[in-house]
Amino acid sequence: MGFFIPKAIRSAADKSKLAMSYLLTAACFLLIAGNVAVFLFFPKIAAPLAIVLSNAITVVLMLVSIRPLSRLIQNEFNAKAKELVDRQEAQQELQDRVSFLESRNRELESRIDTWAQTASVPTNVNFTFKVETMTFDKKGYIVKEEPLERFLEDPTYKLSDKKGVFDRITQWMDNLAHPGDKKVLYIGKYYIKASIGLDFTKIKFSVDGGVLTLFGVKFAKLNDLAIDPEPDDVNHCWLVNEDFDGITINNSELYREFTEVYASIREKETDAILEGEVESLCEHYTEVFRRNLTERFPGIEFCDHIEDSSATWYSLKEHIQDERIYPIASNMFLMADVLSGYISASPQRRLSSPGD
16 A cells, blocks of 8 residues: 555646646736736836836746746657557557467468378378387496507507607607506496397298298397486596506597597497397397297298399288288297297297197
8 A cells, every 4th residue: 555655646746736837837828918918008108118128027927937838848748758659569569469470370371281281191001010029238337448559550549640740749748747658548338228029020921832931030129229327427538647656647638539539439349249249139039939930830941031032922911811821920929929028048948839
């Protein structure tokens, strides 16, 4: 309530000042008119004195009326200015609204156009059936320490290029500042997580001379799974100096590119080895799977390449109801499901076929 009382008082004061300005201005004009009328109706007053008195009184009255008159003009100007500002604000608000509606309209038109284009294309839904039998999950650290001299002449590690005069001076100064044997120390955390299984969409079969041959019956990596690195992981590649005082880290710019290249090569090397482990695991389970399927259905054969084959090949997905392949496909599904619970990787252990 305390906020509204001063505002109300100010409003009342402004109104009283405005009314007083009107009264003072009107009084001044009345006095000027009276001044003119007196000298008009009483011409017997001495003419020179009348002119002087009339002008003097008029000037005085005008000076008196300037302040209230200026207040009235200022008030009218403020009213017009406020009206103009309000009109501009309303116009700007209207323009903003129009801009928003135009932008929204363009967005909706774009959506309708995109929907129309996609809807006009015939829909082709391809069902895929993959059986994920296991997840390969591995993580750990690779730690390597090697002498720097092993890489000085290898162009891969960017040190053999540094043979200019400036490079030699820099190396000489670095040897003075960092005496001792120089070694590269690499510590890197590695992760791999992938799903392994059978992709039945890639399996094909052919029948030639009564022999049914299967292509694509092979375990493989289906997907790379998401990995969340741990916050306390350690990944470093340093050039260190080792002498009788101990080991120090060499942060010279001369070897910065070398440590970056070394770390990158070790990472790629580790990735390749891990992918090799996945492939080896897939090959082992492929062998186990094929052996058990052959024991269940003697006479079937497997092949890994059909580029040079003259036989007619059929997609298992499109001909799964074919009586020649249906019982084998059903057993493959069952065996793949059984293999998903297969714990031991020992080649001595075989899967049991249904009915054994």
